[in-house]
Amino acid sequence: MTTHVAHSDAHHDDKPHGFFNRWVCSTNHKDIGTLYLVFAFIMACVGALFSGVIRTELAQPGLQFVQPYFFNQMTTLHALVMIFGAIMPAFVGLANWMVPLMIGAPDMALPRMNNWSFWILPFAFTLLLWPLVQYLLFGTGGGAIAGGWTLYPPLAIQGGDAVAFSIFAVHLMGISSIMGAINIIATILNLRAPGMDLLKMPLFVWTWLITAFLLIAVMPVLAGAVTMLLTDKYFGTSFFNAAGGGDPVMFQHIFWFFGHPEVYIMILPAFGIVSEIIPTFSRKPLFGYQAMVYATASIAFLSFIVWGHHMFTVGMPLGGELYFMYATMLIAVPTGVKVFNWVSTMWRGSLSFEAPMLWAIAFVILFTIGGFSGLMLALVPADFQYQDTYFVVAHFHYVLVTGALFSIIGAIYYWWPKWTGRMYNETWAKVHFWWTMVFVNVLFFPQHFLGLAGMPRRIPDYNVAFADWNLVSTIGAYGMFLTPFMFAFILWHSLKKGAKAEARAWEAAHGLEWTVPSPAPFHTFATPPAIHDEDLAHGDVTH
Amino acid sequence: MKWAGLLRSKLGLLAALAACANVAQAVPERWQLNMTPGVTRVSHDIYQIHMWGLYVCCAIGIVVFGAMIIAMIRFRKSKGAVAATWSHNTKVEIVWTVVPILILVSLAYPATRVVIDMAYTEQSQMTVKITGYQWKWGYDYINVGDKPYHVHFISRLDPLSDKTRQLRSGLDPWKVEDNGEPAYLLNVDHPLVVPTDTKIRFVVTGDDVIHAWWVPALGIKQDAIPGIINDAWTVIHDPGIYRGQCAELCGQDHGFMPIVVKAVPMTEFQKWLDEQEAAATRANAPAAPAPAAAGAG
Ligand SMILES: [Cu+2]
Numbered sequence: 140m141t142t143h144v145a146h147s148d149a150h151h152d153d154k155p156h157g158f159f160n161r162w163v164c165s166t167n168h169k170d171i172g173t174l175y176l177v178f179a180f181i182m183a184c185v186g187a188l189f190s191g192v193i194r195t196e197l198a199q200p201g202l203q204f205v206q207p208y209f210f211n212q213m214t215t216l217h218a219l220v221m222i223f224g225a226i227m228p229a230f231v232g233l234a235n236w237m238v239p240l241m242i243g244a245p246d247m248a249l250p251r252m253n254n255w256s257f258w259i260l261p262f263a264f265t266l267l268l269w270p271l272v273q274y275l276l277f278g279t280g281g282g283a284i285a286g287g288w289t290l291y292p293p294l295a296i297q298g299g300d301a302v303a304f305s306i307f308a309v310h311l312m313g314i315s316s317i318m319g320a321i322n323i324i325a326t327i328l329n330l331r332a333p334g335m336d337l338l339k340m341p342l343f344v345w346t347w348l349i350t351a352f353l354l355i356a357v358m359p360v361l362a363g364a365v366t367m368l369l370t371d372k373y374f375g376t377s378f379f380n381a382a383g384g385g386d387p388v389m390f391q392h393i394f395w396f397f398g399h400p401e402v403y404i405m406i407l408p409a410f411g412i413v414s415e416i417i418p419t420f421s422r423k424p425l426f427g428y429q430a431m432v433y434a435t436a437s438i439a440f441l442s443f444i445v446w447g448h449h450m451f452t453v454g455m456p457l458g459g460e461l462y463f464m465y466a467t468m469l470i471a472v473p474t475g476v477k478v479f480n481w482v483s484t485m486w487r488g489s490l491s492f493e494a495p496m497l498w499a500i501a502f503v504i505l506f507t508i509g510g511f512s513g514l515m516l517a518l519v520p521a522d523f524q525y526q527d528t529y530f531v532v533a534h535f536h537y538v539l540v541t542g543a544l545f546s547i548i549g550a551i552y553y554w555w556p557k558w559t560g561r562m563y564n565e566t567w568a569k570v571h572f573w574w575t576m577v578f579v580n581v582l583f584f585p586q587h588f589l590g591l592a593g594m595p596r597r598i599p600d601y602n603v604a605f606a607d608w609n610l611v612s613t614i615g616a617y618g619m620f621l622t623p624f625m626f627a628f629i630l631w632h633s634l635k636k637g638a639k640a641e642a643r644a645w646e647a648a649h650g651l652e653w654t655v656p657s658p659a660p661f662h663t664f665a666t667p668p669a670i671h672d673e674d675l676a677h678g679d680v681t682h
Numbered sequence: 683m684k685w686a687g688l689l690r691s692k693l694g695l696l697a698a699l700a701a702c703a704n705v706a707q708a709v710p711e712r713w714q715l716n717m718t719p720g721v722t723r724v725s726h727d728i729y730q731i732h733m734w735g736l737y738v739c740c741a742i743g744i745v746v747f748g749a750m751i752i753a754m755i756r757f758r759k760s761k762g763a764v765a766a767t768w769s770h771n772t773k774v775e776i777v778w779t780v781v782p783i784l785i786l787v788s789l790a791y792p793a794t795r796v797v798i799d800m801a802y803t804e805q806s807q808m809t810v811k812i813t814g815y816q817w818k819w820g821y822d823y824i825n826v827g828d829k830p831y832h833v834h835f836i837s838r839l840d841p842l843s844d845k846t847r848q849l850r851s852g853l854d855p856w857k858v859e860d861n862g863e864p865a866y867l868l869n870v871d872h873p874l875v876v877p878t879d880t881k882i883r884f885v886v887t888g889d890d891v892i893h894a895w896w897v898p899a900l901g902i903k904q905d906a907i908p909g910i911i912n913d914a915w916t917v918i919h920d921p922g923i924y925r926g927q928c929a930e931l932c933g934q935d936h937g938f939m940p941i942v943v944k945a946v947p948m949t950e951f952q953k954w955l956d957e958q959e960a961a962a963t964r965a966n967a968p969a970a971p972a973p974a975a976a977g978a979g
Contacts, residue, residue: 200866201846201855205849208934211933211936286931286933287931293890297933386909387907423766427775452903454904454907457801460797460801472779472782472786482753485754485757487753489757489763490757491758491759500754503750514739518732518735518789518790520797521728523800524898526894588713588716591714592715592716593927595937597931602864603858603866604711604712604714604864608713
């Protein structure tokens with residue numbers, strides 16, 4: 140015992156030895172955060188591969204490369220992998236790394252569950268992707284599910300046994316998300332250092348706290364919906380089968396009761412990240428801290444009562460259409476408050492434009508463009524023309540790629556020095572940023588035009604009038620394919636050759652995470668830190 | 683000058699956009715940027731709401747992004763900007779909560795008017811039942827005025843598009859035309875024939891999975907759901923051919939079940955329909971289960 144203590148003191152940490160002990164059995168929030176982020180990166184590459192097939196087939200009219208059914212598998216898997224495999228795990232990874240560091244906690248509240256919630260994910264995605272792998276490698280089975288990620292019956296249950304694989308995969312992802320959410324809530328509510336009042340927490344912690352409640356509320360709903368699909372397909376029930384007295388539209392109501400909060404699950408943590416980055420590089424406290432917290436909470440509340448706006452054309456009664464239109468439009472108010480607050484934070488600041496700030500500013504602008512098309516989509520009459528067209532595709536890619544993904548990339552650049560103790564190369568990071576800015580807009584902006592001109596989504600082939608903008612969009616996609624490699628290279632180079640980072644890697648960065656050394660030691664805040672208001676992320680927040 | 687040329691091309695773009703607003707257009711155009719107003723009162727109303735929404739978003743965008751750009755130019759640390767320390771201002775926060783609500787009301791009011799209009803399917807002069815199948819559309823003429831009809835036919839992708847759209851067919855999609863228009867994947871064997879200046883009620887359902895019957899020029903998109911009957915209506919004033927597509931993923935050939943609506947004057951329509959009715963009666967009269975002329979699903 141005595142020798143052990145002496146040993147750990149000498150090395151200042153006691154990382155488990157060996158790959159298996161260190162990573163597979165890990166209960167350390169930093170290591171698990173790293174696992175989540177690496178997993179998300181791999182899944183993002185897989186998802187990008189699927190979109191590569193999609194954009195290649197859509198580069199010109201006529202079918203050149205794949206059969207329509209395979210094309211449908213690609214669109215379905217692209218969505219499932221990007222949503223559940225890339226964006227959500229990346230945010231959970233960031234939460235794992237940063238929440239304990241930001242609230243002065245030694246680790247997550249439930250470290251073993253933390254390990255489990257991560258290690259479920261590789262199994263979930265093996266299940267999801269296996270039918271495709273089997274089809275491609277061995278030519279057996281019918282391939283992956285192809286009914287769209289929204290899994291609408293009766294189409295969804297027409298697929299082969301890939302349906303069962305996918306439903307069990309969704310169950311596992313749901314279990315993982317719920318456990319992750321419980322862990323985050325337990326950590327935030329129980330392990331804050333004394334003096335870290337709720338209304339002194341960094342915005343990133345606040346947004347994740349609210350997101351975690353959304354996850355717990357809606358993932359079981361999704362699990363219920365897909366379970367009913369499963370029994371409809373295999374056990375002769377008729378939940379969604381009109382011939383047996385069921386209702387196909389009921390599935391859509393249940394799915395979107397999950398699906399709309401899910402949208403906010405993927406964007407609220409992004410709001411938090413941007414609310415950390417912009418004050419740091421504006422050298423000015425966040426404008427309207429409390430308004431930001433309340434706006435986040437109102438968006439979360441509204442997210443539960445607007446699901447019908449995904450279904451304006453299913454034939455809802457007039458009152459339903461009007462209600463869902465008004466409720467949806469209301470979301471623009473708290474979202475607007477957030478955007479105005481970010482801009483006001485920059486106003487009369489002292490701005491510098493390091494990589495995290497560039498991504499954050501791009502987030503504010505491009506996410507707002509996604510918000511604009513969202514507002515237009517809320518207008519029921521106009522939605523009758525937009526519904527299920529490329530206008531919608533453009534809308535949610537602005538929100539999810541230039542929104543959620545940009546914030547994740549910004550967050551990685553922002554906290555990378557804290558994680559690794561090394562700075563990245565600012566010039567290359569700027570190349571990465573501007574390259575992405577150009578091609579992401581070449582990729583997605585023309586899709587607005589395609590949708591307005593009348594191109595439906597989820598089609599492998601189209602009229603020649605759509606050829607030009609589709610080609611432009613595909614060129615943008617090819618430009619985007621280089622970005623993960625650029626990013627990986629920049630980070631690898633930083634690990635090998637990057638300059639040493641200081642504890643406070645950015646001169647105006649506030650928050651407890653910057654009070655520990657860079658790289659953050661394996662164990663931090665074993666004794667709770669004393670909270671000084673000037674250390675807090677958002678300074679004096681008593682007003 | 684380069685700028686002058688750029689400006690001219692921008693103006694040309696605007697002119698093209700404005701032209702779109704006046705000319706009814708049956709097929710999408712190359713490099714098309716905006717929604718077209720369509721050919722019915724409802725589709726025009728939808729277009730107005732779309733444009734109003736677009737203008738409002740542009741105006742907000744100019745203010746917000748303008749402020750960001752000014753901040754990024756004026757308040758740079760490299761130019762010696764010193765950060766202020768304020769972090770809230772109750773007055774402006776109230777303003778930017780209340781003003782957006784007023785803007786939203788200005789959007790919601792006209793939208794509500796149009797939604798109510800779109801939902802009013804009563805007092806129609808005729809009814810057509812639309813059924814979505816994997817992967818074709820079935821049309822049933824139920825009645826015109828008080829007179830019941832029994833005309834039914836199936837409408838599927840035209841043979842030339844169908845040949846061309848096979849994987850690596852070697853055929854050129856640019857060469858698929860109909861009525862002088864590029865009609866690849868937007869043409870069918872049997873179009874839905876309807877009369878002009880008549881309030882038509884469509885009842886829409888699905889046979890197998892969910893489809894959606896969408897004709898942009900009419901401003902109609904209605905999901906075709908098994909076990910459920912939805913309805914929609916239109917009054918078309920200009921005779922013409924209006925093209926659309928299935929808008930809800932319905933399986934492998936979702937992209938290959940277009941819709942063509944052929945609007946003709948009432949007298950011509952009545953003549954066509956009576957011919958079809960006579961043919962249907964002939965086909966149904968003998969007990970022999972003859973397959974319908976247009977092919978059964
Ligand atoms: Cu269909």
